[in-house]
Amino acid sequence: MLKQEYFTDSPRETIELGKRIGKRLRGGEIIAFLGGLGSGKTTITRGIVTGMGLSDMVTSPTFAIVNEYREEGRLFVCHFDMYRLCSDELEDIGFFDYLDGGGVIIIEWSENITDLLSRLDNVIYIEIKRLSEDKRQFIIEDRSGGGRLDNLGD
Ligand SMILES: Nc1ncnc2c1ncn2[C@@H]1O[C@H](COP(=O)(O)OP(=O)(O)OP(=O)(O)O)[C@@H](O)[C@H]1O
Ligand SMILES: [Mg+2]
16 A cells, blocks of 8 residues: 555644554654644654654754654664755765664655655655644655555554
């Protein structure tokens, strides 16, 4: 199954969806968010990170560009914000070294590097639509192979 969609009615439900995603990750995946300001990218990332068994220390990487979450014996996460970047600048921030690291890469504002992402395997696209103040639609397109995110509701 290539595309799946889910709806949430609160940040809490979004975090729960993120946890279910995080539990399925095995390392090497690139999660690319599509969706504008305040759609819920950082919120679902909190769920993904806790679902991976890491402490919930997630903050927006807006100013740092990348935040890393690493704990002994766990898969690590590199959480990027590409809001102020474009593909040409990825080399400068060491993005390609992170790709080979074996962790999970999470990217907010992946719209800014679509050309690069289209050339990579292992990308899981998560498009978020803001349907109302509290309602969100998540459209997940798992191109990482292996169907790890199939039937997240189960
Ligand atoms: N169902 C929902 N899922 C996620 N967030 C929700 C939901 N309903 C309301 N919200 C609110 O929407 C906001 C989402 O903020 P968040 O920082 O996660 O967005 P973002 O996509 O990372 O934004 P930015 O582009 O600024 O980085 C929060 O204020 C949250 O409380
Ligand atoms: Mg954010």
